[in-house]
Amino acid sequence: MKQLLTAVLSVLAIAGYAQDLSPKKNESGKYGFVDKTGKEVIPFKYEKAGYSFHEGLIAVKLDGKYGFIDETGKVVIPFRYDDAIYFKDGFAQVELNGKSGYIDKKGKEITALKYDVAFDFYEGIAKVRLNDKYGFIDVIGREITPLKYEDGNNFKNGYASVKLNNKWGFIDKTGKEFTKFKYDYAKDFNDGVAPVEKNKLYGAIDKNGNEIIPFKYRFIADFEGGLAKVGLNGREGFINTRGEEVIPIKYDAVGSFENGVARFRLNGRWGAMDKTGKEITR
Missing domain, CATH: 2.40.10 (Thrombin, subunit H)
Known part of the structure; x- marks a missing residue:
């Protein structure tokens, strides 16, 4: 034994x-x-x-x-790069002669080493930058969008927000631009809804680009579990994906929900509540 x-x-x-x-x-x-x-x-x-x-x-x-x-x-990938980052989702960024690209776990370069910056893969797509412009590539190194964007976020839930001509919009995984580029900023899609900013106020759009929540909030956090924290007239609360006020916007401050519980401050008093807004003890 x-x-x-x-x-x-x-x-x-x-x-x-x-x-x-x-x-x-x-x-x-x-x-x-x-x-x-x-x-x-x-x-x-x-x-x-x-x-x-x-x-x-x-x-x-x-x-x-x-x-x-x-x-x-054991040496799996030979010593030939000027810099190298850890593997994520089967790929690693490497740099040679001031240019970056990607290798797989066998050491195969899936792209030419030509980018100024290469970022992590998310959902099988990676953001890259060349000459101060951003684009996206897939896991075989194919550029799914031209390198033309001024900024951009990683893909999440199938979509990425990008900046073009100083305005933000969204692309899908084929590189299709499916919203107008008219927002001052755009966050991630969660629960089918993405908070967007226009004229210093936040609203939200659905995956068809429809503006489903009016632009009246000081901020809208990312939706999680159907709810998003919002700020309005110096107060905070929660709305759902239809823009309905689920937890009154009356608090001095509210925290994010963790394990179904969120902290709040009301008139200087701290407490905790569940997702219905009911106060609970911990």
Whole structure:
């Protein structure tokens, strides 16, 4: 039984499940990796190392170049990049000669290294920047939009807000612009609704671009679970996705809901409430 247990633990360690390694710098300024007990598992020889393993790999620097190793110390992606970021959703940003792009976990460059900045993938799409203009690429490196936007947010729930000619609108995952670019700012879609700003007041639109909540609020937070925190006339409360006032806009301040409970301050008094606005004790 003892031999079987030892063999199982050995297999798990090789697979990277049992070691739980952390980077550490020694007195000589070199990085290596230790396990939970502080035992050296991967030698102290690297000039730089990432904060932790992501998707089984970590970026390390050796002889002035970055590559990736696994939790056994095996070099998976050779040392050839000037900079490298952790893996997320199967891809990592890398930089060479001042330009950025993406590699997969086999080290294949899925894009030419041509962007000034390459951001993380979200929902299979990544934002990139070149010559101060933003665009979006998919996981095979295809540009789904031209690099023409002045700013933009990551994709969330299938849509991204972008800025063009100093106004904000939305695109879908095909790159189609499905709203007019007329807002001063646009937030994410949640629960099918996105808060947008116009003339320093917030309202909200649906996924057809219809303005379904009037522009009268000082702010509208992202919708979560059908509710959004709003500010009006110096007071705060909650509305639903139809713009109906679910929790009266009467509070000095309200917090976000966590586990169905939100903190509030009313006339200087602090308390907590549920999603119906009923006060509760904690």
